[in-house]
Amino acid sequence: MNLQEYIELVFTDYTLRTITLGTAVLGAICGMLGSFAVLRKQSLLGDAISHAALPGIAIAFLIIGTKNSSIFLLGALISGLIGTFWIRGITKNTHLKSDTALGLILSLFFGFGMLLLTYIQKMPNANQAGLESYLFGQAATLLESDVWLMVIVTSISLVILLLFWKELKILLFDADYTKTLGFNTRFLDILITSFIVIAIVLGLQTVGVVLMSAMLLAPAAAARQWTNSLSIMVILAAIFGALSGVVGTAISASHNNLSTGPVIVLVAGVFVLFSFIFSPGRGLLFREIRFRKNRNDLQLHKTLSFMYNIAKTHEDIAHPHTIKILNNFQGFTRKSLQKLEDKDYVTIQGNMWSMTKSGYHTAANLYDQLTKENNE
């Protein structure tokens, strides 16, 4: 199947269209809210919440007795919120650290959820099939109504985000200052945490409990590398998330036996990897290039000042010296010498070098400039 055929299929095939739309919207909302999670250093909260949602789904099923994804979402939301607030209670009231609290809630809630799930499986009830899909996610079970739900929640959270944009932004970067300004930080905190929980719960059906945290983190972590501005980061993260959803769905649809959730996560992972390496400001590649350039500049300066110290002792600064005497000096390389000559700081004749006037002048002012800059 080539690309054009696939795109045609997306527009004609109901299931594929639903899944593509669903994963795209999900990726966008996760990226958007995930940015806040990453910046608030709550990255793993997503992991804990998605696991903590499981007992809620099971209890919802036990109560209503049939499969109904919006009731399940409600149950997941409630137990996710309980988990979140318990985590905050543990870190606030005891000396247990946040990592322990997260791990505790994650595993204990999940274990309880598993107990309920296995209990449900033994019940003589034909409707139980499908609960397992929340574990690893099954994008194929997405219905159009699910997508509509996602769209509605996304737009509501977008509106809320825009309404409280200024407050949330200041809360992210300086919580104490926000409090002194008189904002209700507790309310803002609960607001943003609740929306993160909602995003996670929405994604459970598609990518599953285990992989949900990556859905939340990866687009935001990738977007963080390209910008220092919150608004651009949120938009970028939403785009990255939506793209991973679409591309992941496309890859998994065009192969047999490839579940959508893991593929989406891996695509998002590729975005992260690409951003880590190639982002111009923070990326590893450009950072390495900058390091090298700085190191070379430093060596150049060292060599130049060494030459200057020799030339200083002579009346005629252009007095030639052998290159050999540079050898016991570490900063000297043939390349840096070549560079110095290119800059017209020294002239080289055979194996002798001599300083030019401009070189002497630059070297004399090398450290002056540094101290001048420092004084300013």
Add this chain to the structure above:
Amino acid sequence: MSNAQIEIQLIASLVAIACAIPGTFLVLRKMALITDAISHSILPGIVIGFFITHDLSSPLLIIMAAASGVLTVVLVEFIQKTGLVKEDTAIGLVFPALFSIGIILIAKNANDVHLDIDAVLLGELAFAPFDRLILGGMDIGPKSLWIIGTILLITLGLLVTFFKELKVSTFDAGLASALGLSPVVMHYGLMTVSSITTVGAFDAVGAILVIALMIAPAATAYLLTNDLKKMLLLAILFGVGSAISGYWVAHGLDASISGSMTTVLGLLFLLVYLFAPNKGLFSVLYRQKRQRIEVSLLTFLLHLGNHSDDETERHVKHLNEHINWQKVKARSVLDLALKNNMIIIDNDIVFLTQKGKIFTSEAIDYIITNKNSEIENMKDRFFLFRG
């Protein structure tokens, strides 16, 4: 009890002990979440090991799985060192990626692999006694009993041998490296042990519940004691206790054994979290309330001291509105001060006693110098009744 039931409980208890020991140190070192990462990311290791050997019980699987656990730690640390993202984000990025690779590998080869993701994540302890280890034609017990027993023995041996070193490097990494103990060796040693334990335990209780068995007993014990040896013992006790009672709960409900073990652990943690003597929620809230009143008392005494020459400032009615307290609060502060002989009330005018004066000046000294332990000692000396 049938033979199989005893064996299941034995395996569960051994798993609980083997998890509690590294778990204690992970909780103390604030690295509890790395177990979460390891337990997920051993999946690709197991799958690749399975492709090589085509035998689910081959020791190569354990080695591959432990290797991918250590790989996770290395990757997390590498990403963290680049400074591009924080540590928790690094963990959250690495393990889902590795786990996804594992799932895809399984799914792509679903036809010739008898490897179930559910089984990897959730484990099934009930089937453990049926997988026997046959040596020279003789049945010497369930295979997983031998695996986890060996891991436990190694862990115990390492614990006893390096207890001192572990203790120092956990509580004072700087001192440990000054004494010549390499923090890197300790760190990776602990990580390797945790990976191997996770791998050994996963086929009994499943990957997720290994996290519960590692973190929950240790965290529960940490709320009860500050002594490392006691904490280790308590963690082991809690682990074994909930393993055995969890088994019987599962037996009664006819549900997943590992799920009910975790649920018991959860209930245990909830109990301790609420009612632990010094660090439980209720005693913390009680202490906070008491400290609030005592701080108010101090403010009140300071106010009295500042206005020792002005009787109108010290009138009982005036105090009510002046310090802006509600009636109940003003009443309780006044009562507390009276009960502790820090003030006397004469004709509705409040007077500071000699004891009250000394207390105020010492408390001010404390606030200025701010040495942590002193205020509680001082309160013990002055207070007959606490707030």
